[in-house]
Amino acid sequence: MNIKIEKLIKQFAKLPRVGTRAATRMVIALLQDKTGRAESLAHALIDATEHIHPCQICGVLTDGEVCEYCADVARQNGELCIVRDFSDVLVLEKSGVFHGRYHVLGGMLSGVDGITPNDLNIACIAQRIEQEKINEIIFALPNTVEGKTTQQYIISTLNNTDVSFSELASGVPLGGDLDYIDDGTLTLAFGGRKKL
């Protein structure tokens, strides 16, 4: 195969959940398109990388000095939701369930991957609690060992503040059939059962 095409396919194949087959399909569609889609994709990408950066307060991707959530005074309601990355912010915003401020860690603590507290956006949380008068921290981290470890670590660094902590409820998802629920989720759902 032509080396320029091969190089392009390799670049696309590095995208999350894209294999060589899907990358090949994407590259061929782009190169065969006569409406200039490939150029406009390349220019949108360059434009975004030049202007988009993490918000200096919370880590949300933005092209301003601070992001739209940190700039919105109506969102300063004392609630701070801690998430792993920007995609989690988009999911929560789409659901419309949360109206406070966000804090993006940029990953989870992991001994296996060698990710330490210094690699994550953790140090400035204490400062935000004071400056933004936060009284509740809501952890919306992945329900995994890494998520729980990170959550415990953050709580331990904040033990001299009088903020309260909460985490998302674990249990059977809406419309979830017990036949298809794993044992771990079932155990959590039983442990957290609610009196009616």
Add this chain to the structure above:
Amino acid sequence: MNIKIEKLIKQFAKLPRVGTRAATRMVIALLQDKTGRAESLAHALIDATEHIHPCQICGVLTDGEVCEYCADVARQNGELCIVRDFSDVLVLEKSGVFHGRYHVLGGMLSGVDGITPNDLNIACIAQRIEQEKINEIIFALPNTVEGKTTQQYIISTLNNTDVSFSELASGVPLGGDLDYIDDGTLTLAFGGRKKL
């Protein structure tokens, strides 16, 4: 969401079999990456669109005047394989099953989508038969109504040449379990059954 990010997600979501969710994941991965993957993807894309074009003989994507298959005299063995698009060439090359020349149509005839013979790379096939001393045309088109219509149309335009025509065999795929084969394929496999 930021308008530049939204624009980029929309561009990615136009890629084949990529929805908004997958596009969002790709864009966030690119923008959060600190190794410059987004820039290098954009530059590879621009480089490819500037230099890659269809081979003037067969339609295969190339950065030369003619593609590697048309330039290779060893491939002038009298066989011409007609395919829908460039990705089919890659699939056949990977299998190593064919050693002749290719001809990429760039689509299938379709009344529904308004694709006529003039939209496809059909007119020059007769000229290739003469110039490249083709004696067998092998149709490797999709096994669909559009594929068969296109095949019949091409045969009808070449009825004053003494080239022979063949098409790929239809039937049960290797390792195929009859439980999972559709009725159409089963009918073709029965019709084309081989005496042992």
